[in-house]
Amino acid sequence: MTDKPTILIAGASRGIGLALVGQFAKRGWRVLGTARNLASGAEISKAGGEVHLCDVTDPHSVSRLGKSLAHESIxxxxxxxxxxxxxxxxxxNTDYVEWQKVIDVNVFGPMRLVEALIEPVARSKRKTIAFTTSRMGSIAMNAGGSMIYRSSKTMLNQVAKNLSIDLAGKGITVAVFHPGWVQTDMGGPGATLTIPEATDAIANTLSGLTPKDNGKFFNYDGTDLPW
Ligand SMILES: NC(=O)c1ccc[n+]([C@@H]2O[C@H](COP(=O)([O-])OP(=O)(O)OC[C@H]3O[C@@H](n4cnc5c(N)ncnc54)[C@H](OP(=O)(O)O)[C@@H]3O)[C@@H](O)[C@H]2O)c1
Structure with missing residues (x-):
């Protein structure tokens, strides 16, 4: 057991998640990170995190993660x-099979994680859940195109907003944030923010979350975004 706050980052093998392992370790947190295989898990160890295996589309995998962390405090x-x-x-020319796959990862995955890890979160001091969404999921800021990705993040936003109300009785704070347009495999080299720039700001924003932030949609720098 440790007095350090603990963060579990699901999807920490590369990109924003991996960099956040280092950012939170640097800020004195105990960091648990998930990868889908041991090879990419090695990167999490190098960055200062403890490795757990999890594929968020596999209910058994998420359930195993939940069982292995059942007595922890997150x-x-x-x-x-x-x-x-x-x-x-x-x-x-909509590809409905691919649309379902995106929703499985981006929406059902986070919900599976919440259901598997609710008790370790509820027994912690900070009791916080955050979701990496995107400004592309904002209905207010919709600029068209990218139907599949946009709609998955809009759905995630609604799930998060729902959880912020449904879990209030447990004292849990739920927020979503847009990480910025970041130079990862997903964001591409033309993105406006480097990974260190974005994740330094995200770590400041997330480590400062308090109950008054319940149900909010943040930009990476902690400013508000419209739903
Ligand atoms: N980059 C941007 O500009 C940007 C902008 C807005 C929002 N976002 C959001 O930020 C988050 C991180 O994006 P990123 O740019 O860091 O993307 P990335 O570099 O492509 O990394 C994606 C991460 O998600 C993991 N992942 C994918 N499918 C998974 C599954 N089924 N189970 C478990 N893990 C899985 C990947 O693991 P593997 O290595 O095993 O594939 C990897 O760790 C995403 O939610 C993305 O939608 C990114």
Missing amino acids: DLLLCNAGIYGPRDGTVG
């Missing part, structure tokens, strides 16, 4: 794993 559960899906969709 101050901040960060559901970060996500995929973009097909980038070439236009109205008239």
Whole structure:
């Protein structure tokens, strides 16, 4: 047992999740990170995190993770794993199989994690759950295109908002945040933010979450975004 706050980052093998392992370790947190295989898990160890295996689309895998952490205390559960899906969709050629896969990772995955880890979060001091969403999931800021990814993040936003109300009785704070447009495999080299720039700001925002932030949608720098 430790007095350090504990964060579990689901989807920590690369990109934003992996960099956040280092950011939180640097800030004195105990960091647990999930990867889908041991090879990518090695990166989490190098960054200062403890490795757990989990594929968020596999209920058995998420359930195993929940059982292995059943007696832990998780101050901040960060559901970060996500995929973009097909980038070439236009109205008239929608790939419904791919759309379902994206929803399985981006929406059902986070919900499975919450259901498996609710007790370790509820017994922690901070009792916080955060979801990596995207400004592309904002209905207010919709600029069209990317139907599959956008709609998955909109659905995630609604799930998070629901949880912020449904879990209030347990004293749990739930928030979503847009990580910025970041130079990862998903964001591409033309993105506006480097991984260290984005994740330094995200770690400051997430480590400062308090109950007054319940049900909010944040930008990476802690400013509010419209739903
Ligand atoms: N980059 C951006 O500009 C940007 C903007 C807005 C929102 N976001 C969001 O930020 C989050 C992280 O994105 P990123 O840019 O860091 O993307 P990334 O570099 O592509 O990394 C995605 C992460 O999700 C994990 N993942 C994918 N499917 C998974 C599954 N079924 N089970 C468990 N883990 C899985 C990946 O693990 P593997 O290594 O095993 O594939 C990897 O760790 C995502 O939710 C994304 O939608 C990113």
